[in-house]
Amino acid sequence: MLDTMEAPGHSRQLLLQLNNQRTKGFLCDVIIVVQNALFRAHKNVLAASSAYLKSLVVHDNLLNLDHDMVSPAVFRLVLDFIYTGRLTDSIEAAAAAAVAPGAEPSLGAVLAAASYLQIPDLVALCKKRLKRHGKYCHLRGGGSGGGGYAPCGRPGRGLRAATPVIQACYSSPAGPPPQPAAEPPSGPEAAVNTHCAELYASAPGPAASLCAPELCGLDLSKKSPPDSSVPERPLSERELPQRPDSAPGTASAVYKEPPLALPLLPPLPFQKLEEAVPTPDPFRGSGGSPGPEPPVRPDGPSLLYRWMKHEPVLGNYGDDLVRDRRSPDERLEERGGDPAASPGGPPLGLVAPPRYPGTGADGDDYKSSSEETGSSEDPSPPSGHLDGYPCPHLAYGEPESFGDNLYVCIPCGKGFPSSEQLNAHVEAHVEEEEALYGRAEAAEGAAGAAGLGPPFGGGGDKITGPPGGLGELLRPYRCASCDKSYKDPATLRQHEKTHWLTRPYPCTICGKKFTQRGTMTRHMRSHLGLKPFACDACGMRFTRQYRLTEHMRIHSGEKPYECQVCGGKFAQQRNLISHMKMHAVGGAAGAAGALAGLGGLPGVPGPDGKGKLDFPEGVFAVARLTAEQLSLKQQDKAAAAELLAQTTHFLHDPKVALESLYPLAKFTAELGLSPDKAAEVLSQGAHLAAGPDGRTIDRFSPT
DNA sequence: CTGGGGATGGGGCCC
DNA sequence: TGGGCCCCATCCCCA
Numbered sequence: 218m219l220d221t222m223e224a225p226g227h228s229r230q231l232l233l234q235l236n237n238q239r240t241k242g243f244l245c246d247v248i249i250v251v252q253n254a255l256f257r258a259h260k261n262v263l264a265a266s267s268a269y270l271k272s273l274v275v276h277d278n279l280l281n282l283d284h285d286m287v288s289p290a291v292f293r294l295v296l297d298f299i300y301t302g303r304l305t306d307s308i309e310a311a312a313a314a315a316v317a318p319g320a321e322p323s324l325g326a327v328l329a330a331a332s333y334l335q336i337p338d339l340v341a342l343c344k345k346r347l348k349r350h351g352k353y354c355h356l357r358g359g360g361s362g363g364g365g366y367a368p369c370g371r372p373g374r375g376l377r378a379a380t381p382v383i384q385a386c387y388s389s390p391a392g393p394p395p396q397p398a399a400e401p402p403s404g405p406e407a408a409v410n411t412h413c414a415e416l417y418a419s420a421p422g423p424a425a426s427l428c429a430p431e432l433c434g435l436d437l438s439k440k441s442p443p444d445s446s447v448p449e450r451p452l453s454e455r456e457l458p459q460r461p462d463s464a465p466g467t468a469s470a471v472y473k474e475p476p477l478a479l480p481l482l483p484p485l486p487f488q489k490l491e492e493a494v495p496t497p498d499p500f501r502g503s504g505g506s507p508g509p510e511p512p513v514r515p516d517g518p519s520l521l522y523r524w525m526k527h528e529p530v531l532g533n534y535g536d537d538l539v540r541d542r543r544s545p546d547e548r549l550e551e552r553g554g555d556p557a558a559s560p561g562g563p564p565l566g567l568v569a570p571p572r573y574p575g576t577g578a579d580g581d582d583y584k585s586s587s588e589e590t591g592s593s594e595d596p597s598p599p600s601g602h603l604d605g606y607p608c609p610h611l612a613y614g615e616p617e618s619f620g621d622n623l624y625v626c627i628p629c630g631k632g633f634p635s636s637e638q639l640n641a642h643v644e645a646h647v648e649e650e651e652a653l654y655g656r657a658e659a660a661e662g663a664a665g666a667a668g669l670g671p672p673f674g675g676g677g678d679k680i681t682g683p684p685g686g687l688g689e690l691l692r693p694y695r696c697a698s699c700d701k702s703y704k705d706p707a708t709l710r711q712h713e714k715t716h717w718l719t720r721p722y723p724c725t726i727c728g729k730k731f732t733q734r735g736t737m738t739r740h741m742r743s744h745l746g747l748k749p750f751a752c753d754a755c756g757m758r759f760t761r762q763y764r765l766t767e768h769m770r771i772h773s774g775e776k777p778y779e780c781q782v783c784g785g786k787f788a789q790q791r792n793l794i795s796h797m798k799m800h801a802v803g804g805a806a807g808a809a810g811a812l813a814g815l816g817g818l819p820g821v822p823g824p825d826g827k828g829k830l831d832f833p834e835g836v837f838a839v840a841r842l843t844a845e846q847l848s849l850k851q852q853d854k855a856a857a858a859e860l861l862a863q864t865t866h867f868l869h870d871p872k873v874a875l876e877s878l879y880p881l882a883k884f885t886a887e888l889g890l891s892p893d894k895a896a897e898v899l900s901q902g903a904h905l906a907a908g909p910d911g912r913t914i915d916r917f918s919p920t
Numbered sequence: 921c922t923g924g925g926g927a928t929g930g931g932g933c934c935c
Numbered sequence: 936t937g938g939g940c941c942c943c944a945t946c947c948c949c950a
Contacts, residue, residue, distance in 0.1 A: 708934060715933075729931095735936065736931065743930070757928095763939055764928075771927075785925090791942070792926065799924070928946080935939080 235262055236300035248747065249280045249296075251289045255745060256296055266299040268335040287330035295330050298339050304346075324350070 238244055238259070245257035249270075264271035273280045282292065298304045304327070328343035692702035694709035698716040703709040711733065714721060720730035722737035726744045731737040739760065742748070748758035750765040754772040759765045767789055770776065776786035778793040787793040 703934080705935080711934075731931080733933075735938090736933085738936090740930075760929080761938085766939095768927080787925085789927075790940085794942080796925075922950100924948105924950090926946100926948080929944085930942105931944105932942080933940085935937100 232300060232302065235259060239296075239300055242746065247274050247280060248745075249282060249292065251282045251284055251287060251292045256289075256292060257746070258296060258299075262299060266336055266338075270334060283333075286333040288326065291326045291330045294327055295334060295336065295339065298331075298342075299336070302338075304339065304342050 239257065239262075242257050245259055247258055247260045247263065249256040249258060249263075260274040264274050270280070287295065294304065324343055324346055328340060328347065331339035331343055692704045694704065694706050695702040696709060696712055696716070698713070701712060703712060714732040717732070720732050722731040722734050723729065724731070724737055724740055724744070726741065729740065731740065742760045748760050750759045750762050751757070752759075752765060752768055752772070754769070757768060759768060770788035776788045778787040778790050779785070780787070780793060780796055782797075785793075785796060787796065
């Protein structure tokens with residue numbers, strides 16, 4: 218029988234390793250959101266320490282803690298305790314690093330949080346220390362008095378403190394407490410001694426380098442555009458109730474943590490709102506005179522929460538960042554929030570009832586910097602839309618002009634007091650237009666009637682009337698810049714943004730700009746390491762569902778994409794495409810069949826001597842189908858043309874080739890290809906018809 | 921060393 | 936607003 222032997226320090230070493238991993242984000246499988254801060258951790262550790270967290274982590278990878286119960290600063294201490302079993306250092310370190318008295322998280326707050334999170338050891342420790350101090354009151358909360366958002370403090374309530382999203386890293390969790398930094402950390406050691414499991418917004422440039430985000434598994438500076446200029450700001454400035462755009466630089470001597478990029482709006486509990494120091498609205502534009510404070514929802518979500526909800530992330534640094542000057546109520550209203558929470562119908566300033574998408578709820582709520590700086594303090598929206606892009610709002614005019622009938626039908630100008638009545642009215646338009654043009658166009662026309670019309674011509678120039686051709690019938694909304702057409706105006710509007718010189722959705726972390734909000738939020742996920750989609754088989758996580766689907770084929774062995782040239786099978790279409798390029802180099806004859814395989818036509822025989830190659834017409838039919846599919850995407854039109862052209866290579870019979878000329882050329886034209894390409898196809902067909910000597914496809918190879 | 925395949929990440933874009 | 940698909944780039948592994 219073996220004696221029980223214990224390796225001394227094993228548990229401590231284990232904890233040390235875990236904490237080390239946490240600080241690097243290694244194997245972290247859960248993100249805890251506390252107000253504006255993100256913390257990465259390990260589910261197992263949390264579950265082993267806190268009954269409350271245990272109950273949460275089994276269901277979710279993303280936890281959202283009630284910031285009224287635990288502040289980011291306090292939770293950081295709690296997390297430190299969980300991973301180190303120590304509290305003293307953190308508390309003292311926090312106190313030492315505090316900028317303003319009272320800014321450090323209090324022991325009382327930690328106790329409250331520990332109780333809330335059900336961490337008995339920490340509760341006991343706090344109580345013990347409190348007893349030793351023999352007092353409670355001085356420990357109560359850092360707060361609004363100091364206005365501190367110290368490294369460990371939470372912003373004073375009622376203060377619109379500039380708050381980070383991804384915090385740069387500054388502490389050494391397992392090692393000695395962070396120095397009471399009188400200057401920014403510098404050098405590699407600063408990067409190493411980071412608290413990278415805690416994520417806030419860091420700015421590119423010096424801040425990013427200080428943060429050494431790669432250590433966190435986050436490379437925030439990667440692919441940052443050179444013009445991303447989110448200025449760094451000293452903490453003391455950020456934490457004070459100043460205008461965020463006020464002149465920086467006066468408080469660098471009390472620099473306490475690496476600069477932060479994104480000021481957030483901490484949720485303002487209603488009861489504290491009254492105590493709030495009147496603060497200039499940071500969203501009124503830089504240099505502008507402070508306007509009236511917009512109403513703040515008592516339960517207004519934090520900016521981070523709003524970001525996670527894909528609501529506008531409000532940056533107030535630099536004119537490059539977009540802003541949303543609407544009140545949270547307006548934003549809530551726009552996204553279909555509870556109308557009861559905002560009684561009185563559409564809020565003033567909304568020129569279109571929010572129930573009608575396409576009237577500005579799309580990207581128009583994101584104002585470009587140029588329009589922002591050029592606009593007045595007047596919150597009414599008509600001012601300053603992007604140049605060359607008439608504001609669809611304008612069609613509605615001023616809502617006041619319709620009295621109580623704020624829901625206005627664009628084509629006829631009638632106003633209605635409710636969306637339901639407007640809907641009924643629009644239905645009447647639909648029926649009228651159905652009688653005139655048929656169902657399909659009527660539906661589109663009705664969309665325009667409901668404010669969904671094309672964004673051009675002041676929002677009223679919707680395409681009604683019978684379209685000229687089939688394509689226009691199906692996709693009546695045509696882009697004025699590139700002639701692409703779409704079947705619904707929202708898509709057209711979305712597409713139009715790709716032509717804008719100013720991309721309306723900048724990443725608040727790296728400054729990269731996007732044409733679509735969804736792309737930007739997706740991009741943000743990569744910064745934050747949020748990967749909600751986990752593989753059940755291997756645990757690998759992805760930022761997108763599609764990636765997971767793709768990945769799952771690895772486990773299932775499914776390879777639905779088959780090369781029609783060599784029979785090779787692939788789990789991912791993109792790899793087949795890559796593979797096809799290899800074939801294309803080898804021979805265009807193969808490319809025709811290869812391209813046929815790209816169109817989602819598994820099993821279509823290629824030019825490998827099998828199947829339907831004995832039937833050129835069949836090949837052409839397949840090629841045409843494939844080209845049709847390819848042509849659905851503009852970028853594949855060239856491939857479709859090439860495919861069609863190469864298809865003629867298989868038309869061995871001159872008679873067949875001749876007979877194919879016209880439909881081939883016609884279809885080429887239908888694809889919207891250039892006349893040159895159509896002529897080329899014709900020429901090729903004619904060449905084939907002339908005799909086998911001329912059968913070459915080299916001329917159709919990509920040039 | 922090189923090329924090909926497997927796999928992943930990020931962005932664009934349409935629905 | 937999110938999903939889905941595509942493209943490009945990249946990394947890693949292996950022959």
